[in-house]
Amino acid sequence: MAAYIFRRFLSLLAVLFCVVSITFFLIRLAPGGPFSSERKIPASIEKQLLLKYKLDGPEGRAMGERLARKLGMGAGAVETTGAVFSVGEQYFLYLWDLLHGDLRLSTKYKNRTVNELLAQTLPVSALLGGAAFFIAAFAGVWLGSLAAARHHTAVDAASMLAALFAISAPAFISGPLLVYYFGLKLGWLPVGGWGSWSCVILPAITLAGPYVAYVARLMRTSMLEVLGQDYIRTARAKGLPERVVIYKHALKAAILPVVSYLGPLAANLLTGSIVVETIFNIPGAGPFFVNSIQNRDGFLLGGVVIVYCTLLVLMNLAADLAYGFLDRRIKLDA
């Protein structure tokens, strides 16, 4: 078990490394830098900016020289790259800072570190995502079991039809419609913003909607399969009430496919939260993600991507562990 977790941890590091590298090079090699604007910036100011954001500077220069010496390139090697670091040098220096837990300064939000920006916004995103996760998991399991228990009745048909509708209405359709109806027409809930508990309800429902449906469909199929098994017939033959048969005996086995879906579910909620935070004006990490791409704010983007990837991989790991815990026949050695 410990060896398994350790291996998964190593693969997390590999994934993070790849993703950080891809992000860095995509944003660096793309036309348009963080300081490019309509006005031409004077050379001296640009030099200061590059220095500030560690795209150039004495300590980096010293490190570059050390690297060059190690690689046996002689003293003059670094000077030939000119006044500004080459992309390769920038990349290694960035990785070096990341290893020390320094996500650097944002180039757009003046004088604020990426660490600080993320520390402020992530709890908000996490709360929203967590609420949606609970809604999706519990409502989905409940609806799916209900539909399976009432197989071939109107309840079954209605809930599966509702599920299809929910799947066909992603957050950017259902969100504005819910805001319009519950926020403006009825005035029951705030239309956006953040601060009180009532602000969480609409965004969380919007975010969870399609995934309630996915989970319910999965749960229903799996529950139907389990209900056809012999031990369920035995339980019924013993005279157990139907509620006990379904929620005590069948649920344990039927929930397994849902558990293995929880990892991907968390991933989808992460991406979905970007849209929901935009619709409801929630100060989470999602809007930063969108803005950082548009502003070519490489370090902020890198920070957000690192956080998203880490969360995603950890969620997947948690889902796999839970699966192994619930179904002892599964051996975790992949």
Add this chain to the structure above:
Amino acid sequence: MPETWWKRLRRDKAAVVGLAVLSFVILAAAAGPPLLPAHSADLTANQFAGPSGGHPFGTDLFGRDVLYRVLEGARISLLVGFSGACISLFIGVAYGLAAGYSGGRRDALMMRGVEVLYSIPRLIIILIFINAFDATVARWFQQAGLTAMVGYSRIVILVLSLGLIEWLTMARIVRGQVLALKSLQFVDAARSLGQTHARIILRHILPNMAGIIVVYLTLTIPAVILDESFLSFLGLGIQPPQASWGVLLSDGAQVVNPVRSYWWLLVFPAIAMSATLLAFNFLGDGLRDALDPRERR
């Protein structure tokens, strides 16, 4: 054989409705814009007019006819959906075939690769990719003399990238099917007759997977349409004045305010998109039941 699945599909009411809705949407998208008055796309002073005889879906902030915009959006969204799904189909089938047919360590390695890709937020990476290379692709078109294509550089790169991320499930399914088919007797027979690998794959394995491939194509198209709208909604996909459903929904969401409601900007694109997605899902489910009797409940 073809009659049986067609008959089974026709008995499935939801699938028939899905097929009808899809045909209608495709027909409207193809034939609609030329039939509408020629000035529908123009900017006019007639801002935010409600639905009326002249403008059944009303007009938007710039006085453009919303019906025309929704149909244009349907064109782009469907085009992106179809072509993106076809690219992902091609990659997924080729990858799944290669992995399943070779088997052994290569198979294990290739499937491990798929697992790693599953655990990356692909949409996020693709988003960065599209926005990083949009200008570059436009320049390529310029240099290659395809000036007519320059305005479409973003759509081209969007389609390519979405195709590149949606193939994983297809690869998994194809690989599983190949593993099952490979061990059947008719494949053994073909092999002992001395047929080449290419011929066995093309003549014996692929035709037997046609059904499942069609089913997952039907389910991939809405997934790609969703991805595209997601990007466009955030302002990172299709750029105005070009319209896709995502762009229209984003416009509609922006004018939801307590003072005056311009509900038609939101409701009509939402209905068009939801109906299409729903139809694809109905059709996909129906096809799966019709083509793969073992899966039937």
